[in-house]
Amino acid sequence: MKKLPDVSEDEISARAARLQDEAEHSGYHLNPDVSVTRHLVRGLIANEKRYGYQACPCRCAGGRKEDDLDIICPCNYRDPDLAEYGACYCALYVSDRIAGGLAEAAPIPERRPPGSERSESIYRQENAVPSALPYPVLRCPVCGYLCARDAPPEHCPICHAMGERFRKLF
Amino acid sequence: MEFERIEGADRGRIVLYALSTCQWCRRTKELLSELGVAFSYIYVDLLEEDEMKGVIDDVTKYNPRGSFPVIRIGDKVIVGFHEEEIREALA
Ligand code: SF4
Numbered sequence: 001m002k003k004l005p006d007v008s009e010d011e012i013s014a015r016a017a018r019l020q021d022e023a024e025h026s027g028y029h030l031n032p033d034v035s036v037t038r039h040l041v042r043g044l045i046a047n048e049k050r051y052g053y054q055a056c057p058c059r060c061a062g063g064r065k066e067d068d069l070d071i072i073c074p075c076n077y078r079d080p081d082l083a084e085y086g087a088c089y090c091a092l093y094v095s096d097r098i099a100g101g102l103a104e105a106a107p108i109p110e111r112r113p114p115g116s117e118r119s120e121s122i123y124r125q126e127n128a129v130p131s132a133l134p135y136p137v138l139r140c141p142v143c144g145y146l147c148a149r150d151a152p153p154e155h156c157p158i159c160h161a162m163g164e165r166f167r168k169l170f
Numbered sequence: 171m172e173f174e175r176i177e178g179a180d181r182g183r184i185v186l187y188a189l190s191t192c193q194w195c196r197r198t199k200e201l202l203s204e205l206g207v208a209f210s211y212i213y214v215d216l217l218e219e220d221e222m223k224g225v226i227d228d229v230t231k232y233n234p235r236g237s238f239p240v241i242r243i244g245d246k247v248i249v250g251f252h253e254e255e256i257r258e259a260l261a
Pocket of ligand 1: 093
């Protein structure tokens with residue numbers, strides 16, 4: 001059996017603080033239950049060390065980035081899950097209500113399609129760019145941010161997802 | 171296959187398929203320990219590639235969605251940390 005890469009308490013504190021800042025800055029909240037948040041942040045850092053990208057701690061990453069683009073944290077499923085259940089699948093990100101202590105995060109169903117159904121819906125790029133548009137419209141798969149430019153920004157300015165996850169909308 | 175065994179009261183075959191980084195998996199393992207039952211568990215993300223494939227195929231049989239944790243209690247399969255369901259299955 002392999003060993004999970006070591007992650008120090010200091011690394012966890014630093015990353016948790018950064019994620020907390022970024023989340024609050026963009027109108028999101030981390031789970032106020034510190035033991036849950038730290039466990040998940042440890043997983044994110046460990047995944048970054050073993051896979052090279054911060055794959056979702058509660059999903060089984062395959063280790064091939066192209067196949068896991070949709071579950072790099074924050075995943076494509078975070079915002080729909082926040083809207084429907086008040087928490088992301090791991091319960092790292094939670095709604096105002098849960099962040100405010102008015103409700104507790106509970107386990108929710110998995111929204112990510114199973115491997116056999118994943119390719120078409122998630123990885124397809126629209127290639128038909130109407131000629132009337134001077135620029136293609138690109139969409140962030142995490143938060144839905146749209147921009148009209150030839151290439152995506154390095155990181156989504158709204159939710160910080162990496163630019164290579166953007167997909168052409170039209 | 172490298173299942174870890176936790177000793178406890180014998181309530182039949184209890185198997186937990188988990189990911190080492192997943193908090194719902196951790197909560198599930200803690201619950202089973204708290205209930206004091208004997209069980210086996212495996213961290214699928216820590217398996218070598220060839221072994222992982224086989225175990226994931228097994229997990230997909232019990233849970234086509236392929237999500238974790240998957241808990242087998244005798245013939246019953248519970249997907250996710252559903253505390254009440256797990257407690258009931260072991261009551
Ligand atoms: S946002 Fe998605 S990837 Fe990140 S912790 Fe939550 S469920 Fe996992």
